[in-house]
Amino acid sequence: xxxxxxxxxxxxPTLLVGDNSxxxxxxxxxxxxxxxxxxxxxxxxxxxxxxxxxxxEDYAFDTALNPDEIFEKLKKIFTGxxxxxxxxWKNVRIAINSHAFSLIPNLIFEKDSxxxxxxxxxxxxxxxxxxxxxxxxxxxxxxxxFSIPQIWYDWMINHFGSSSIAFxxxxxxxxxxxxxxxxxxxxxxxxxxxxxxxxxxxxVSESQQLILCNRFRxxxxxxxxxxxxxxxxxxxxxxxxxxxxxxxxxSSSSDAYTELSRFxxxxxxxxxxxTLKYSPQCGDVPGHRYFGLFNTYLVSS
Numbered sequence: 001x002x003x004x005x006x007x008x009x010x011x012x013p014t015l016l017v018g019d020n021s022x023x024x025x026x027x028x029x030x031x032x033x034x035x036x037x038x039x040x041x042x043x044x045x046x047x048x049x050x051x052x053x054x055x056x057e058d059y060a061f062d063t064a065l066n067p068d069e070i071f072e073k074l075k076k077i078f079t080g081x082x083x084x085x086x087x088x089w090k091n092v093r094i095a096i097n098s099h100a101f102s103l104i105p106n107l108i109f110e111k112d113s114x115x116x117x118x119x120x121x122x123x124x125x126x127x128x129x130x131x132x133x134x135x136x137x138x139x140x141x142x143x144x145x146f147s148i149p150q151i152w153y154d155w156m157i158n159h160f161g162s163s164s165i166a167f168x169x170x171x172x173x174x175x176x177x178x179x180x181x182x183x184x185x186x187x188x189x190x191x192x193x194x195x196x197x198x199x200x201x202x203x204v205s206e207s208q209q210l211i212l213c214n215r216f217r218x219x220x221x222x223x224x225x226x227x228x229x230x231x232x233x234x235x236x237x238x239x240x241x242x243x244x245x246x247x248x249x250x251s252s253s254s255d256a257y258t259e260l261s262r263f264x265x266x267x268x269x270x271x272x273x274x275t276l277k278y279s280p281q282c283g284d285v286p287g288h289r290y291f292g293l294f295n296t297y298l299v300s301s
Contacts, residue, residue: 011059011076017281018045018055024086030054032089032163033296035170036152037097038064039197041074042290044282045083046297048090052277053294055083056285067129067149074152078159089163094156095296097170097196100126101146103213106136109143117145133167137299139179140210144172166300171201171213173295177273178203178245179210180298184274187243191228192270194292195248195256200224202231211235221259229263239263245270247291273298 022030022045029049035042045055059077102121115132119125126132130147137144146169157165178192182205194201198219204212212235218224232239243266250256252269261267272278272287273294287294 010080011073013057014060015056015058015285017285018057019279019281022054022083024083027083027086027088028090030089031091031093031297033093033095033293035095035097035293035296036070036074037170037196038066038070041070041077042293044290044293044297046276050277051275051297052279053282053297054279056282056290056293058290067152071149071151071155075155087160087162089160091300092156092160092163092165093168093296093300094166095168095170095173095292096146096148096152097292098146098148099215100130101144101169101171101215103137103140103142103144103171104134106141106143114145118147121145135166135168135172137172137175140175144169168296168299170292171215173292173299174201174247175203175210175213176299177247177291177295178205179208180273180275181245181270182208185243189237189242191232191242191244191264193228193244193246193248193250195246195250197249200248202228204232204235204237221255224256225259225263228260240265242266244268247288249289 029047031046031048033044033046040058040060043057044053046053100118100122102117104117114134115126118132126147129150131150131153132147134143134145148167174194182190189206192203199215199217201215216227218227242264244260244264245268246257247270270288270291272291275298276294
């Protein structure tokens with residue numbers, strides 16, 4: 001009888017597009033961006049000289065995975081992929097999509113207190129198997145404090161030891177993307193919503209300044225609309241005053257979009273960041289779906 005337990009099962013991407021001219025010789029001239037959460041692992045490659053996205057891969061999983069399961073998937077993808085396995089990237093930027101984050105204004109931020117900030121946000125102590133990280137977001141005069149499983153951190157630091165590596169919480173690229181997008185709009189107030197399965201991140205900006213960023217769980221579209229309307233009411237903002245841009249796992253034919261259109265007359269699907277250029281292959285990808293991943297490149301650019 002064949003022993004299937006020891007066989008390496010290849011992980012097939014749900015999306016793979018790329019410029020065929022890209023090869024190993026190009027790696028030292030490029031930045032690798034990685035987005036990791038409990039349901040998917042995503043990669044894109046940006047050619048730094050032109051700030052051009054030339055490669056994109058998306059691996060989606062049917063169920064939410066725990067950190068150990070995600071780690072095994074991550075290692076398998078890298079082991080089986082000659083390009084990703086290189087440690088010669090110019091930069092590696094990693095966005096961790098998790099529930100554990102807290103934005104702390106620079107005026108009160110103390111780096112020795114980062115674990116306390118995150119514990120307060122979580123309502124309990126940070127698990128011992130998590131490493132607390134932080135980075136500054138100059139555009140909003142705050143530091144984003146978050147955590148990453150220690151085994152992910154150790155492996156990534158070791159794997160990309162020759163590259164300049166940076167870790168972010170996914171809310172940082174979402175905030176940067178929302179504020180840059182706001183600057184391109186002729187609007188006073190904008191609500192940016194990034195959709196995932198069972199979660200959404202809500203960003204409210206006014207005059208290109210961040211007013212609010214928070215992540216919410218929801219199970220029904222009516223609950224989604226209620227949370228957004230309630231939050232805006234707490235900020236003394238009316239739906240008619242807001243332009244609403246939708247990103248992530250949403251389309252104009254989805255139930256969530258239909259429900260929100262009942263309350264927001266100025267509602268539309270957003271675009272990918274215009275600061276980036278896109279190769280012909282990547283240019284055909286709906287940019288709003290990869291808004292977080294693409295903006296991971298732009299957090300430090």
